[in-house]
Amino acid sequence: MPHLFxxxxxxxxxxxxxxxxxxxxxxxxxxxxxxxxxxxxxxxxTNAAMVTAKPAGRKPQDIATALVARLKDDPDIAEASVxxxxxxxxxxxxxxxxxxxxxILTAAESYGDGNVGQGIRVNVEYVSAxxxxxxxxxxxxxxxxxxALANLMAKAGFDVTKEYYINDAGNQVLALAWAAYWRYxxxxxxxxxxxxxxxxxxxxxxxxxxxxxxxxxxxxxxxGDSLAAPGGHVGPPEAWLDIVRDTTLDLMMAxxxxxxxxxxxxxxxFSSERALVAAGAADTTIEQLRAKxxxxxxxxxxxxxxTPEDWEPREQTLFRATKFGDDVDxxxxxxxxSNTYFANDIAYHADKxxxxxxxxxDIWGADHxxxxxxxxxxxxxxxxxxxxxxxxxxxxxxxxxxxKDGEPVxxxxxxxxxxxxxxxxxxxxxxxxxxTMLTRKSDAQMEFDIAAAVAQTRENPVFxxxxxxxxxxxxxxxxxxxxxxxxxxxxxxxxxxLETLSxxxxxxxxxxxxxxxxxVESAAIARExxxxxxxxYDLAGDFHMLWNRGRDDAALRFLQPEQRAxxxxxxxxxxATATVIRSGLAVMGVTPVEEMR
RNA sequence: GGACCCGUAGCUCAGCUGGAUAGAGCGCUGCCCUCCGAAGGCAGAGGCCGAUGGUUCGAAUCCAUUCGGGUCCGCCA
Numbered sequence: 001m002p003h004l005f006x007x008x009x010x011x012x013x014x015x016x017x018x019x020x021x022x023x024x025x026x027x028x029x030x031x032x033x034x035x036x037x038x039x040x041x042x043x044x045x046t047n048a049a050m051v052t053a054k055p056a057g058r059k060p061q062d063i064a065t066a067l068v069a070r071l072k073d074d075p076d077i078a079e080a081s082v083x084x085x086x087x088x089x090x091x092x093x094x095x096x097x098x099x100x101x102x103x104i105l106t107a108a109e110s111y112g113d114g115n116v117g118q119g120i121r122v123n124v125e126y127v128s129a130x131x132x133x134x135x136x137x138x139x140x141x142x143x144x145x146x147x148a149l150a151n152l153m154a155k156a157g158f159d160v161t162k163e164y165y166i167n168d169a170g171n172q173v174l175a176l177a178w179a180a181y182w183r184y185x186x187x188x189x190x191x192x193x194x195x196x197x198x199x200x201x202x203x204x205x206x207x208x209x210x211x212x213x214x215x216x217x218x219x220x221x222x223x224g225d226s227l228a229a230p231g232g233h234v235g236p237p238e239a240w241l242d243i244v245r246d247t248t249l250d251l252m253m254a255x256x257x258x259x260x261x262x263x264x265x266x267x268x269x270f271s272s273e274r275a276l277v278a279a280g281a282a283d284t285t286i287e288q289l290r291a292k293x294x295x296x297x298x299x300x301x302x303x304x305x306x307t308p309e310d311w312e313p314r315e316q317t318l319f320r321a322t323k324f325g326d327d328v329d330x331x332x333x334x335x336x337x338s339n340t341y342f343a344n345d346i347a348y349h350a351d352k353x354x355x356x357x358x359x360x361x362d363i364w365g366a367d368h369x370x371x372x373x374x375x376x377x378x379x380x381x382x383x384x385x386x387x388x389x390x391x392x393x394x395x396x397x398x399x400x401x402x403x404k405d406g407e408p409v410x411x412x413x414x415x416x417x418x419x420x421x422x423x424x425x426x427x428x429x430x431x432x433x434x435x436t437m438l439t440r441k442s443d444a445q446m447e448f449d450i451a452a453a454v455a456q457t458r459e460n461p462v463f464x465x466x467x468x469x470x471x472x473x474x475x476x477x478x479x480x481x482x483x484x485x486x487x488x489x490x491x492x493x494x495x496x497x498l499e500t501l502s503x504x505x506x507x508x509x510x511x512x513x514x515x516x517x518x519x520v521e522s523a524a525i526a527r528e529x530x531x532x533x534x535x536x537y538d539l540a541g542d543f544h545m546l547w548n549r550g551r552d553d554a555a556l557r558f559l560q561p562e563q564r565a566x567x568x569x570x571x572x573x574x575x576a577t578a579t580v581i582r583s584g585l586a587v588m589g590v591t592p593v594e595e596m597r
Numbered sequence: 598g599g600a601c602c603c604g605u606a607g608c609u610c611a612g613c614u615g616g617a618u619a620g621a622g623c624g625c626u627g628c629c630c631u632c633c634g635a636a637g638g639c640a641g642a643g644g645c646c647g648a649u650g651g652u653u654c655g656a657a658u659c660c661a662u663u664c665g666g667g668u669c670c671g672c673c674a
Binding site: 034035036037038041045047050053054060083084085086087130167169170171172173299300301302303311313314316327328330331333334335336338340341344365366367368369370371372373396398399439440441443444445446447449452455456457458459460461463464467471474475515518519522523525526528530531534535537538541544545547548549550551552554557558596 | 598599600601602603609610611612613614615616617618619620621622623629630633634635636637638639654655666667668669670671672673674
């Protein structure tokens with residue numbers, strides 16, 4: 001069902017068509033009906049007259065006046081007027097606003113579900129941390145933003161798949177296997193020192209973290225000392241490398257999945273890069289692009305201003321990314337003929353398309369910013385150039401600086417001071433982590449102050465929103481005792497007379513509740529889940545204000561023992577508020593609380 | 598040298614894809630609990646939206662130039 005703003009927009013368009021038939025659809029698409037910023041301007045405003053004035057060859061005020069004349073007869077519109085340069089301001093009759101309350105109570109948390117998505121298949125890929133260690137704070141923002149965005153898109157009517165791409169191919173996985181083998185040798189009691197072992201490792205020993213100790217133990221438990229040469233020495237890699245690598249990857253991914261679970265993130269699909277490589281997907285994709293004449297052998301210019309020391313011209317297999325808006329053509333095969341990571345990545349996106357994705361959304365860290373245009377051009381190249389071709393959106397999450405006791409927490413794997421996701425969750429809790437990560441738009445850098453995230457004050461939006469919900473629930477519990485559970489069940493409340501809800505603070509709250517579906521819609525289209533957090537904060541503010549009025553004047557409290565009808569109407573409003581808060585928190589993946597402790 | 602992101606109140610940030618007099622929290626000033634809904638609320642001060650040009654009915658928002666801060670820059674992943 002279309003929401004109130006969409007309904008009114010349709011009526012504005014109908015009124016407009018009466019006056020000015022045959023306007024171009026592109027023009028009509030620019031007509032919007034939005035909430036007004038100033039209460040003095042009414043409830044909603046439309047720019048219809050201003051965007052159509054020039055093509056229609058008439059003054060905006062004239063068109064607006066004609067619109068007003070037609071809209072005045074609408075039973076839902078109490079007042080329509082021309083304002084400023086040609087706005088049409090609308091004030092709806094109060095009962096139309098109030099009618100949203102039963103709509104909310106009937107729909108429950110599905111209130112706000114929309115259909116702008118039209119069932120389009122969207123693949124949201126996020127986290128995709130390399131399986132070389134536990135998740136750390138650097139992964140956290142992308143995980144939360146991706147998960148909330150996926151929920152948001154689903155709520156807006158898209159058919160969403162949540163996905164994780166496992167980077168389990170390439171050299172870093174071999175380095176991981178060697179590091180795990182080191183822990184294995186320790187587990188079986190090798191006489192080798194760390195330095196002696198490091199000498200034997202191609203590329204040196206990386207990944208020295210403790211988290212591989214259990215992996216070494218697991219390898220010992222499964223294989224005894226059979227993976228090592230006699231005496232606890234390094235055996236020939238052919239004899240152990242595959243086994244150690246596979247076991248280590250499994251255990252690392254299991255650990256990452258536990259971290260994700262703790263964060264409340266559940267992805268439906270885990271795609272393996274190694275599986276794609278084994279299937280020859282990159283080669284297939286390169287041939288596909290070659291058939292479109294987008295592949296050639298060539299030599300790239302060195303980057304200007306910062307030529308690497310060891311730079312020398314080399315012939316590589318290049319993709320004509322510049323044809324699709326990238327700055328330079330990009331290598332798909334190295335000079336030695338092997339495929340680049342980029343080639344695998346194109347193959348991976350082609351695979352998502354093959355599995356049905358119409359819109360792909362990748363959530364990346366800011367350090368991959370330089371990668372955006374080449375990936376987008378690759379996806380364009382894979383498509384047929386039509387409007388229905390699969391698209392790729394990339395949401396970049398800027399860096400998060402973690403503050404503890406006012407001091408920045410330095411992240412350094414080498415120094416062993418990096419905070420794991422688990423540490424953060426232990427300290428702050430899942431709900432506060434998720435909410436706080438969504439209180440900035442993702443392309444702005446953010447400071448995450450651990451103390452602020454757990455503070456129980458208004459400056460902490462997590463607390464403020466949770467507190468509003470807890471207060472709602474507290475009222476509802478008391479109402480249930482006072483009036484009986486039957487009378488205060490949502491279905492019963494949906495049928496009560498709401499005409500006594502006429503105070504400005506009550507109507508303001510109702511208007512806020514009614515704007516929720518529109519927020520879902522616009523945030524989904526903009527791919528900006530942080531808007532949900534800000535909406536909830538504003539909503540909580542409206543509710544706290546109303547609550548506070550009851551504190552100043554007992555006659556304005558929600559529960560009035562002597563006035564059953566008034567009380568039921570107010571309880572219905574409170575129940576609707578709690579419902580919308582839950583609906584919003586569900587998108588964010590945050591648990592609503594029943595009471596503050 | 599180039600690409601991308603950010604620049605809005607003293608501080609931390611919103612600003613719904615070009616709309617009306619630019620908003621919130623913190624901090625600051627002044628109010629609101631002998632008891633009942635104060636981990637909260639009300640009111641006030643505080644702005645050249647980094648700068649300069651441009652586009653048009655209209656710009657914090659779009660374009661160009663420029664100044665600060667950040668990320669990144671053949672074959673690593």
